[in-house]
Amino acid sequence: MFKKLLGKQINIDTLSLEERVAIAKNEPIPAHVAIIMDGNGRWAKKRAMPRVAGHHEGMKTVRKVTRFASDLGIKVLTVYAFSTENWKRPKPEVDFLMRLPVEFLGSFLPEMMERNVRVEMIGDPSLLPAHTQKALFEAMEETKYNTGLILNFALNYGSRSEMVNAMKTMLQKVQDGQLTMQDITEECLTSHLMTAHLPEPDLLIRTSGEVRLSNFMLWQLAYTEFWFTDTLWPDFSEENLLKAVENYQKRNRRYGGL
Numbered sequence: 001m002f003k004k005l006l007g008k009q010i011n012i013d014t015l016s017l018e019e020r021v022a023i024a025k026n027e028p029i030p031a032h033v034a035i036i037m038d039g040n041g042r043w044a045k046k047r048a049m050p051r052v053a054g055h056h057e058g059m060k061t062v063r064k065v066t067r068f069a070s071d072l073g074i075k076v077l078t079v080y081a082f083s084t085e086n087w088k089r090p091k092p093e094v095d096f097l098m099r100l101p102v103e104f105l106g107s108f109l110p111e112m113m114e115r116n117v118r119v120e121m122i123g124d125p126s127l128l129p130a131h132t133q134k135a136l137f138e139a140m141e142e143t144k145y146n147t148g149l150i151l152n153f154a155l156n157y158g159s160r161s162e163m164v165n166a167m168k169t170m171l172q173k174v175q176d177g178q179l180t181m182q183d184i185t186e187e188c189l190t191s192h193l194m195t196a197h198l199p200e201p202d203l204l205i206r207t208s209g210e211v212r213l214s215n216f217m218l219w220q221l222a223y224t225e226f227w228f229t230d231t232l233w234p235d236f237s238e239e240n241l242l243k244a245v246e247n248y249q250k251r252n253r254r255y256g257g258l
């Protein structure tokens with residue numbers, strides 16, 4: 001890919017990762033990157049391994065991408081770890097998935113503290129097993145004063161139910177006289193979503209060649225740049241994230257304008 005630098009055309013594909021990171025940091029870094037982490041089962045199948053091996057490798061990729069996102073200066077990294085539809089998977093697979101947060105936080109929390117990373121979540125945690133909730137809530141509590149990258153896990157999350165819940169809350173407020181019909185605006189709904197305290201995603205990445213949103217942040221992604229890759233999530237690397245950011249920086253976002 002060619003980039004204009006100091007008046008010269010540079011083929012950045014010939015540069016090292018470190019050099020490309022330094023160049024990328026001279027241009028706007030997407031404040032909020034959201035990732036649909038697909039391809040874990042397929043990664044395992046290609047290696048004649050059980051699906052859960054793909055999930056476990058995918059968890060290691062979350063760690064790797066979190067480090068790199070933090071180094072790049074990304075402010076919020078939202079990762080779609082478990083959707084409301086995922087409960088339909090075989091019980092042994094769901095049980096394995098529900099142990100990943102315990103393993104991830106048990107091994108990575110000290111480094112996240114060093115890196116000033118804050119752990120947050122969106123979704124309904126009430127259906128998660130007690131050990132999953134415990135690990136999650138402890139990590140959120142321990143990191144709540146950190147001011148660096150926000151690592152935001154979408155767990156038991158579904159966008160349509162998030163929007164219905166927001167609307168029900170607003171309707172209840174109208175009934176209680178806390179809101180009037182004139183108060184019902186796009187900003188009002190946005191403020192009632194689980195992501196109210198976060199900037200809207202600037203860049204959405206989806207791996208493994210799937211090109212759909214899968215009930216993920218449907219309202220919030222209205223003006224987000226999308227970047228799709230055939231790379232399977234367990235194979236996703238710093239190189240892939242940097243390519244997505246470099247491509248993002250090439251696009252001039254119009255938010256519907258000219």
Ligand SMILES: CCc1cc(N2CCCCCC2)n2ncc(-c3ccc(F)cc3)c2n1
Nearest residue numbers: 037055058059081082097098100101104153
């Ligand atoms: C509960 C489902 C699940 C699945 C999952 N996968 C499997 C699916 C996608 C690929 C990534 C690996 N990961 N990876 C990290 C977490 C995690 C969640 C919360 C937390 F506080 C710390 C880590 C995770 N959680």
